[in-house]
Amino acid sequence: MLKYVFVVFFAFTVYCFSNEATFSLQGRVYDAETSEPLAGATVQIIELVKGTFTDAKGRFRISNIKPSKYSLKVTYMGYQTKIINDIVADKESEIPIPLYPEIKSTQEVTVEAFRINDNESALLNLRKNSGNLMDGISISEIKRLPDKNLSSALQKISGVTMFNDFILVRGVGERYNSAILNGVNLPSTETDKRAFSFDLYPGDFVENVSLVKSFTPDLPGTFAGGLIQLNTVDFPSGKTFKVSIGSKSNSVTTFKKDAFRGYEGGKLDWLGVDDGTRKLPSDFPSNRREFNNLLNLANNPFDTTGALQKYESIARSLNNKTLKLKSRTITPLDNKNFNMQYSNTFEIGDYFIGLTANGLYSVDNVVNSIRRINYLSNFDTLYKTTGSRSNVNTNSAGLLNLSIKTPDNQIFSIKTSIVNNAEDEVLQIDGKDLGYQFLEFKNISMHYTQKTLFNTTVQGNNVIMPVSLKAEWSVGFSKLNRDEPDYRRFRFSRQLADLEYDPNTPFILELLANQQGDGTRAGRFYSYTTEENVVANLNLSREFGNLKVKFGGLFERKQRSFNARSITITMSPYLREDVYELLSSYDNIDKILAPENFSFEDGLRIGEDSKLSDSYNASEKLFAGYFMIDYRFNLLNIPLRLITGLRVERDQILLNSHDINDSPINVDYPTIDYLPAFNLLIMPTKNANIRLNLSRTLARPSFREFAPFAFYDYSELTLIQGNPNLKRANITNVDLRFEYFPSHNELYSIGFFYKAFENAIEETIYPQQSELTRTFANANGLAKNLGLEFELRKNLGFILQALDDLSFVGNASLISSVIEVNQGGKGTEDRRPMWGQSPYTLNFGLFYNNQKSGTLLSLTYYTFGKRIVRVSQVGVFEAKDPHIYELPQNYLDLLIGQKIGSLDLRLSLKNILNAETVYQQNGRTWSINKFGTTISFSISYSIF
Numbered sequence: 001m002l003k004y005v006f007v008v009f010f011a012f013t014v015y016c017f018s019n020e021a022t023f024s025l026q027g028r029v030y031d032a033e034t035s036e037p038l039a040g041a042t043v044q045i046i047e048l049v050k051g052t053f054t055d056a057k058g059r060f061r062i063s064n065i066k067p068s069k070y071s072l073k074v075t076y077m078g079y080q081t082k083i084i085n086d087i088v089a090d091k092e093s094e095i096p097i098p099l100y101p102e103i104k105s106t107q108e109v110t111v112e113a114f115r116i117n118d119n120e121s122a123l124l125n126l127r128k129n130s131g132n133l134m135d136g137i138s139i140s141e142i143k144r145l146p147d148k149n150l151s152s153a154l155q156k157i158s159g160v161t162m163f164n165d166f167i168l169v170r171g172v173g174e175r176y177n178s179a180i181l182n183g184v185n186l187p188s189t190e191t192d193k194r195a196f197s198f199d200l201y202p203g204d205f206v207e208n209v210s211l212v213k214s215f216t217p218d219l220p221g222t223f224a225g226g227l228i229q230l231n232t233v234d235f236p237s238g239k240t241f242k243v244s245i246g247s248k249s250n251s252v253t254t255f256k257k258d259a260f261r262g263y264e265g266g267k268l269d270w271l272g273v274d275d276g277t278r279k280l281p282s283d284f285p286s287n288r289r290e291f292n293n294l295l296n297l298a299n300n301p302f303d304t305t306g307a308l309q310k311y312e313s314i315a316r317s318l319n320n321k322t323l324k325l326k327s328r329t330i331t332p333l334d335n336k337n338f339n340m341q342y343s344n345t346f347e348i349g350d351y352f353i354g355l356t357a358n359g360l361y362s363v364d365n366v367v368n369s370i371r372r373i374n375y376l377s378n379f380d381t382l383y384k385t386t387g388s389r390s391n392v393n394t395n396s397a398g399l400l401n402l403s404i405k406t407p408d409n410q411i412f413s414i415k416t417s418i419v420n421n422a423e424d425e426v427l428q429i430d431g432k433d434l435g436y437q438f439l440e441f442k443n444i445s446m447h448y449t450q451k452t453l454f455n456t457t458v459q460g461n462n463v464i465m466p467v468s469l470k471a472e473w474s475v476g477f478s479k480l481n482r483d484e485p486d487y488r489r490f491r492f493s494r495q496l497a498d499l500e501y502d503p504n505t506p507f508i509l510e511l512l513a514n515q516q517g518d519g520t521r522a523g524r525f526y527s528y529t530t531e532e533n534v535v536a537n538l539n540l541s542r543e544f545g546n547l548k549v550k551f552g553g554l555f556e557r558k559q560r561s562f563n564a565r566s567i568t569i570t571m572s573p574y575l576r577e578d579v580y581e582l583l584s585s586y587d588n589i590d591k592i593l594a595p596e597n598f599s600f601e602d603g604l605r606i607g608e609d610s611k612l613s614d615s616y617n618a619s620e621k622l623f624a625g626y627f628m629i630d631y632r633f634n635l636l637n638i639p640l641r642l643i644t645g646l647r648v649e650r651d652q653i654l655l656n657s658h659d660i661n662d663s664p665i666n667v668d669y670p671t672i673d674y675l676p677a678f679n680l681l682i683m684p685t686k687n688a689n690i691r692l693n694l695s696r697t698l699a700r701p702s703f704r705e706f707a708p709f710a711f712y713d714y715s716e717l718t719l720i721q722g723n724p725n726l727k728r729a730n731i732t733n734v735d736l737r738f739e740y741f742p743s744h745n746e747l748y749s750i751g752f753f754y755k756a757f758e759n760a761i762e763e764t765i766y767p768q769q770s771e772l773t774r775t776f777a778n779a780n781g782l783a784k785n786l787g788l789e790f791e792l793r794k795n796l797g798f799i800l801q802a803l804d805d806l807s808f809v810g811n812a813s814l815i816s817s818v819i820e821v822n823q824g825g826k827g828t829e830d831r832r833p834m835w836g837q838s839p840y841t842l843n844f845g846l847f848y849n850n851q852k853s854g855t856l857l858s859l860t861y862y863t864f865g866k867r868i869v870r871v872s873q874v875g876v877f878e879a880k881d882p883h884i885y886e887l888p889q890n891y892l893d894l895l896i897g898q899k900i901g902s903l904d905l906r907l908s909l910k911n912i913l914n915a916e917t918v919y920q921q922n923g924r925t926w927s928i929n930k931f932g933t934t935i936s937f938s939i940s941y942s943i944f
Contacts (some may be wrong), residue, residue: 024061024062024063024064024065024347025045025060025061025062025065025070025072025087025095026059026060026061026062026095027043027059027060027095027096027097028054028058028059028060028095028096028097029041029043029054029058029059029060029074029076029097029099030058030096030097030098030099031079031098031099031101032098032099032100032101037054037057037058037059038054038058038076038079038099039054039055039057039058039463039468039470040053040054040076040463040465040468040470041053041054041058041060041074041075041076041079041099042073042074042075042076043060043062043072043073043074043097044072044073044074045062045065045070045071045072046070046071046072046073046083047068047070047071048065048070050062050065051073052407052408052409053408053409053463053465054409055405055409055410055411055461055463057411057461059409060409061352061405061409063347063349063350063352063407064350067088068088069086069087069088070087070088071083071084071085071086071087072084072087072095072097074097074099076099077468079099079100079101080099080100080101082097082099084097121744121745122138122208123136123137123138123208123210124741124744124745124746124747124793125744126208126210127739127747128689128739128741131216131630131641131643131679131681132212132213132214132215132216132219132679133212133213133214133691133693133735133737133751134210134211134212134213134214135157135158135159135210135211135213135791136157136208136209136210136211137153137154137156137157137208137209138207138208138209139206139207139208141153141156142206142209144847144849144856144858144895144897145858145860145893145895150198150206150209150230151165151166151167151197151198153209154167154198154209154211154228155167155843155862156809156811156843156845156860156862157211157811157843158789158790158791158811158812158813158841158843159171159213159226159787159789159811159813159815159841160211160226160841161836161838161841161864161867163836163867163869163886165197165198166196166197166198167198167228168225168836168837168838169211169213169225169226170213170225170226170753170755170785170787170813170815171225171785171787171815171816171817171833171834171836171837171838172224172225172755172785172817172834172836172837173225173762173763173834173835173836174196174836175699175702175705175761176224176225176699177224177225177226177227177228178220178222178223178227178228179196179198179227179228179229179230180220180227180228180229180230181230181232181417181455181457181478182230182231182232182415182455182457182459182474182476183457183459183474183476183535183537184455184457184474184476184477184478184533184535185220185478185533185535185556186230186453186455186478187453187478187480187531187533187558187560188480188531188702188703188704189451189453189480189482197451198228205232205358205360205397205399205417206230206231206232207231207232207233208231209228209229209230209231210228210229210231211226211227211228211229212226212227212229213226213735213753214679214691214693214695214733214735215675215677215693215695215696215697215733216628216643216645216677216679216695217626217627217628217645217646217647217675217676217677218539218550218552218626218628218647219647220554220624221624221647221649221673221675221697221698222697222698222699222700223695223697223698223731223733224697224699224729224731224733224755224757232356232399232401232415232417233343233354233356233401234354234356234401234403234411234413234415235345235352235354235403235405236343236344236345236354236355236356238343238344238345239343239344239345239944240341240342240343240344240942240944241341241342241942241943241944242339242340242341242342242940242941242942242943243338243339243340243341243940243941243943244337244338244339244340244904244938244939244940244941245336245337245338245339245938245939246336246337246906246936246937246938246939247332247333247335247336247337247936247937247938248332248335248364248934248935248936248937249331249332249335249934249935250366250367250931250932250933250934250935251914251932251933251934252366252367252368252369252930252931252932253330253365253366253367253932254330254331254332254335255329255330255331256329256330256367257329258327258328258329259327259329259330259367259388259390260327260328260329260330260365260367260390261325261326261327261388261390261426261428262325262326262328262390262392262424262426263322263323263324263325263326263426263446264321264322264324264326265277265278265322265424265448266278269392269394269422269424270363270394271394271396271420272394272395272396272420272421272422272450273420273422273450274422274448274450274483274485277319277321277322278319278322278448278485278486279485279486279526280318280485280486280526280565280567281314281317281318283310283313283314283317284314284317285314287565288565288608288610288611288612291608292608294307294310294311295311295515295607298310298311298312298600299515299600308600311600312598312599312600314606315598315604315605315606316595316596316598317595318524318567318593318606319486320589320590320593320594320595321590322446322486322488323446323488323589323590323593324588324589324590325426325444325446325587325589330365330367334363334365335363335364335365336362336363337360337361337362337363337938338360338361338362339358339359339360339361339940340358340359340360341356341357341358342355342356342357342358343355343356343357349407350406350407351404351405351406351407352404352405353402353403353404353405354401354402354403354404354405355401355402355403356399356400356401357398357399357400357401358397358398358399358400359397359398359399360395360396360397360398361395361396361397362393362394362395362396363392363393363394363395364391364392364393364394365390365391365392365393366390366391366393366931367388367389367390367391368388368389368391368929368930368931369386369387369388369929369930370385370386370387370388370389370429370927370928370929371385371386371387371925371927371928371929372384372385372386372429372431372926372927372928373385373924373925373926373927374926375877375921375922375924375926376435377876377877377878378878379877379878379879379921379922379924380434380435381434381435382433382434382435382436383431383432383433383434383435384431384432384434385429385430385431385432386429386430386431387427387428387429387430387431387443388427388428389425389426389427390425390426390427391423391424391425392422392423392424393421393422393423393424394421394422394423394424395419395420395421396419396420397417397418397419397420398417398418399415399416399417400415400416400417401413401414401415401416402414402415408465409463410460410461410462410463411460411461411462412458412459412460412461413457413458413459413460413461414456414457414458414459415455415456415457415459416455416456416457417453417454417455417456418452418453418454418455419452419453420450420451420452420453421450421451421452422448422449422450422451423447423448423449424446424447424448425445425446425447425448425449426444426445426446426447427443427444427445427446427447428442428443428444429442429443430442430443431443432496434496438495438496438497439493439494439495439496440493440494440496440499440507441491441492441493441494441507442491442492442493442507442586443489443490443491443492444489444490444491444492444586444589445487445488445489445490446486446487446488447484447487447488448484448485448486448487449482449483449484450481450482450483450484450485451480451481451482451483452480452481453478453479453480454477454478454479454480455476455477455478456476456477456478457474457475457476457477458474458475458476459472459473459474460472460473460474467542468542468543469540469541469542470540470541470542471538471539471540472538472539472540472541473536473537473538473539474535474536474537475535475536475537476533476534476535476536476537477532477533477534477535478532478533479530479531479532479533480529480530480531481528481529481530482527482528482529482530483527483528483529484525484526484527484528485526486524486525486526487524487525487526487527488523488524488525488589489519489520489521489522489523489524489525490509490521490522490586490589491509491510491520491521491522492507492508492509492510492584492586493507493508493510494506494507494508506584507584507586508583508584509522509569509583509584509586509592510522511569511570511571511583511604512568512570512571513570513571513572513573513575514570514607515570515607516568516570516607516608516609517568517569517570517606517607517608517609518568518609519566519567519568519609522568522569522570523566523567523568523569523609524566524567524569525564525565525566525567526564526565526566526567527562527563527564527565528562528563528564529560529561529562530560530561531558531559531560531561531703532558532559532560533556533557533558534556534557535554535555535556535557536554536555536556537552537553537554538552538553538554539551539552540552546631546632546633547629547630547631547632548629548630548631549627549628549629549630550627550628550629550630550645551625551626551627551628552625552626553623553624553625553626554622554623554624554625555621555622555623555624556620556621556622556624557619557620557621557622558618558619558620558703559617559618559619559620560616560617560618560619560703561616561617561618562615562616562617562618562703562707562709563614563615564610564614564615564709564711565608565610565614566608566609566610566614567606567607567608568606568607568608568609569593569604569605569606569607570604570605570606570607571603571604571605572599572600572601572602572603572604572605574601574602575602575603575604576599576602576603579597579602579603579604582597592604611658611660611662611710612657612658612662613657613658613659613660613662613665613707613708613709613710614709614710615657615709616655616656616657616703616707616708616709617655617656617657618653618654618655618656618667618703618706618707619653619654620651620652620653620654620703621651621652622649622650622651623649623650623651624647624648624649624650625647625648626645626646626647626648627645627646628643628644628645628646628677629642629643629644629645630642630643631643638682638683638684639682639683640680640681640682640683641680641681641683642679642680642681643677643678643679643680643681644676644677644678644679645676645677646674646675646676646677647674647675647676647677648672648673648674648675649671649672649673649675649698650670650671650672651670651671651672651673651700652668652669652670652671653667653668653669653670653700653701653703653706654666654667654668654669655667655703655706655707655724657707657708657709658708659708660708660710665708665724667706667724669701669706669728671700671728673698673728673730674696675695675696675697675698676695676696677693677694677695677696678692678693678694678695679691679692679693679695680692680693687740687741687742688738688739688740688741689737689738689739689740690736690737690738690739691735691736691737691738691739691751692735692736693733693734693735693736694733694734695732695733696730696731696732696733697730697731697733698728698729698730698731699728699729699731699757699760699761700728700729701726701727701728701761701776704722705722705723705726705761705776706722706723706724706726707722707724708721708722708723708724709721709722710773719773719774720773720774720775721773721774721775722775722776723775723776723777726761726776726777726778727759727778728759729757729758729759729760729761729778730757730758730759731755731756731757731758732755732756733753733754733755734753734754734755735751735752735753736751736752736753737749737750737751737752737789738750738751743795745793745795745807746793746794746795747791747792747793748791748792748793748794749789749790749791749792750788750789750790750791751788751789751790752786752787752788752789753786753787753789754784754785754786755784755785755786756782756783756784756785757779757782757783757784757785757819758782759778759779760778760779760783760819760834761776761777761778761779762776762777762778762779762783762819762821762834762835763775763776763835763871764776764777764821764822764823764830764871765823765871765872765873774871777821777822779819779820779821780820780821780822780829781820783817783818783819783820783834784817784818784819785815785816785817785834785837786815786816786817787813787814787815787816788813788814788815789811789812789813790811790812790813791810791811792808792809792810792811793807793808793809794807794808795807796808805848805849805850805851806846806847806848807846807847807848807849808844808845808846808847809843809844809845809847810842810843810844810845811841811842811843812840812841812842812843813840813841814839814840815837815838815839815840815841816833816839817833817834817837818831818832818833818834819831819832819833819834820832823873823874829874830871830874832868832881832883833867833868834868835868835869835871836867836868836869837867837868838864838865838866838867839865839866839867840864840865841862841863841864841865842861842862842863842864843860843861843862844860844861844862845858845859845860845861846858846859846860854898854899854900855897855898855899856895856896856897856898856899857895857896857897858893858894858895859892859893859894859895860892860893860894861890861891861892861893862891862893863888863889863890863891864888864889865888866885866886866887866888867885867886868883868884868885869884869885869886869919870883870884870919870926871883871884872884872921877921877922879921879922881922882921882922883921884919884920884921884926884927885919885920885921886917886918886919887918887919887920889915889916889917889918890913890915891911891913891915892911892912892913893908893909893910893911893912894908894909894912895907895908895909896908902941902942902943903939903940903941904939904940904941904942905937905938905939905940906936906937906938906939906940907935907936907937908935908936908937909933909934909935909936910933910934910935910936911931911932911933911934912933914932914933915931916928916929916930916931917929917931
């Protein structure tokens with residue numbers, strides 16, 4: 001299906017190549033003092049008595065005029081009329097028309113700009129004139145990084161760190177951040193946490209990325225760390241068609257003989273799509289109760305329904321071809337990426353059209369080495385393990401944006417993207433249990449995950465004349481499918497005591513001889529998640545001199561369905577000898593689970609240890625409305641800007657599931673919240689800002705945090721479970737920042753922030769029978785988070801003129817937080833920094849860009865402070881601070897680029913210092929993961 005869509009897109013773009021625009025006059029009208037666009041200005045060609053109004057982004061276009069010289073008259077209320085003579089119609093040029101205010105206090109500042117927003121100068125101008133405290137990164141900056149994925153790019157922003165591809169902002173966990181794509185909230189991509197994996201969305205698809213750090217009433221109220229806004233292009237700068245290919249190699253993976261472990265999958269694995277190879281057989285019982293009924297009948301010697309034969313038939317029909325592990329050597333040809341980009345602007349009659357199409361495909365094979373030590377309460381060794389993780393990561397994506405500007409300058413856009421990601425993982429861990437069961441074990445798992453994100457948005461950016469009412473509206477839909485078919489888990493072990501008598505004691509697959517079995521020892525896990533999000537948003541604004549009034553509303557509906565099944569491998573109490581001898585063949589699991597070995601009487605069996613809590617259905621409806629003013633005035637001849645207002649949100653979360661004892665759980669959590677905001681912008685000079693923000697926001701529990709579903713994480717050896725009793729967190733925010741923009745691409749800034757959380761939602765643990773369970777809880781009292789942020793962007797030409805093409809970009813953050821969470825009964829209070837909070841982050845980069853020679857160089861450095869990545873149980877370990885910390889690492893990346901005509905060559909080195917991920921507990925090494933240095937090479941060719 002996807003390939004046919006791409007064919008249609010490509011055919012349409014070829015048709016568009018032949019469309020040439022007629023002669024026209026186009027330009028942008030903006031405030032001469034602030035460089036900001038003026039919507040609704042009147043533009044007239046005096047000689048033709050023909051004219052138009054500027055659109056919501058300050059741009060105008062007068063089409064179908066003969067090539068000649070003209071005089072242009074531009075008027076706007078509160079500004080001096082301007083007449084420009086001797087203008088020639090030329091579709092390739094845009095006429096800049098600055099207007100001067102009649103009275104200085106009427107200067108208008110907005111955040112829109114109809115110009116190319118993909119360069120850092122435009123983004124800095126956006127930040128300078130924004131009513132919000134905002135940071136960001138443009139696509140041109142992303143392209144100067146060795147790895148163009150959004151996760152790597154976002155961590156270059158001040159106050160941002162990354163953990164397992166998830167973004168942490170200002171020291172708070174990923175659950176406190178929200179992401180919006182073209183105005184539509186993005187759903188969580190994970191089943192066990194509220195988080196969006198930005199690696200899923202290609203960096204090549206965005207125009208710019210903004211990280212909003214201060215709240216105003218026109219933004220969603222679920223705002224704590226930051227709001228990440230992904231924007232794709234509407235009207236491209238011109239006609240382009242570009243194709244690129246690339247490859248990469250890694251020091252841990254590439255050319256390492258037989259280091260990569262995989263298996264034979266389906267015919268569409270190369271596309272990142274499971275073709276049904278890993279699915280449960282079609283005649284398999286549809287739920288646990290049906291399966292148990294079948295099993296009970298099969299166990300009944302007087303059954304006459306044929307249940308025994310059916311039971312053995314479905315057991316033998318489980319696919320065992322995906323269990324045969326194979327070793328291979330990875331070469332650079334195994335890692336490849338392909339990208340095709342097309343964009344164009346053209347006219348159809350008096351309608352101006354913008355078209356952007358993009359297609360992407362990539363495959364990446366990676367091997368990571370793992371070493372881990374778990375400790376007893378006195379820090380003697382409990383587990384000691386080593387192993388490797390082999391991953392095949394396949395991405396395919398497509399984007400199509402179509403924007404139309406009507407003859408009366410109304411803008412309408414439809415933006416659609418589909419992204420598919422598949423991760424195929426083989427995990428092998430060898431270890432010893434030295435403190436509990438005293439055995440040696442081999443854990444082997446094969447885990448395939450496919451995530452598909454579809455997003456489409458229809459937007460309007462309109463000016464309603466003659467009342468000059470600006471209307472911005474959008475209707476969007478997104479859908480996420482997450483499929484985990486056949487997560488295969490097997491544990492082989494042997495007793496350490498037996499080795500003293502026989503060093504050749506074999507490892508035996510841990511099968512239980514009961515009806516239910518244990519899927520974490522030998523089993524096949526299946527889960528499917530789908531989440532849909534519909535959102536409608538309307539913002540209306542009207543200017544009254546130096547006062548702007550803005551109001552609007554939002555409706556959002558989310559629906560999630562989750563279902564999981566755990567099919568176990570068990571054995572008959574009368575297991576025949578030939579099958580028992582196979583149980584030690586840990587390198588040949590496919591032979592152990594061969595169809596002929598399944599027999600209810602004397603062979604292998606299957607069971608199911610799924611629970612009713614392993615599925616849930618949830619929905620959320622949100623109604624929101626707001627009113628705010630944006631008032632500009634002078635005080636002691638200093639321009640000020642006040643943005644204040646109130647947002648009201650009415651939300652209801654519904655969830656239906658069961659607890660661990662199969663008792664029904666029904667969550668009905670309605671809330672009404674009043675969220676005020678006060679923003680003051682002081683402009684002591686035309687290039688300096690002082691920002692103050694006071695606001696109230698919130699963080700609601702996610703579906704997964706509510707759901708009682710308990711999942712055993714095989715790689716982490718821990719159980720994860722939700723909490724239906726959670727409450728929303730209320731957050732008080734304070735921000736103060738000074739910004740100075742000495743030039744269009746330079747910035748100095750220093751800022752302070754403070755956040756106080758009531759009922760903060762935080763990861764915690766509690767003991768449950770023989771194991772610890774990770775869950776979520778509301779903190780006791782106030783959780784506090786505060787910090788300082790610094791940023792410097794400076795061109796180095798002031799040192800030597802020869803350094804005009806060299807610039808320095810750096811930022812740093814100092815952060816402190818404290819939170820208290822219960823871990824059970826009295827005396828188990830855990831007072832600590834918030835999970836994931838680093839006391840400091842540092843980002844530095846040197847960027848060289850010579851436009852004449854086409855040479856591009858970048859050298860970037862990143863590090864962060866020690867942070868909690870695993871919460872441990874207080875009072876159990878003989879340590880005041882029992883938690884597991886990730887240690888600081890030094891990451892250094894290099895990019896070398898060269899343009900030769902239409903060719904663009906890129907060579908990059910990522911993690912040059914070969915940094916490792918190191919975890920410690922009480923000063924002792926807990927885990928080490930090695931990722932190696934990655935070298936990438938790409939070639940891009942611009943056809944036009």
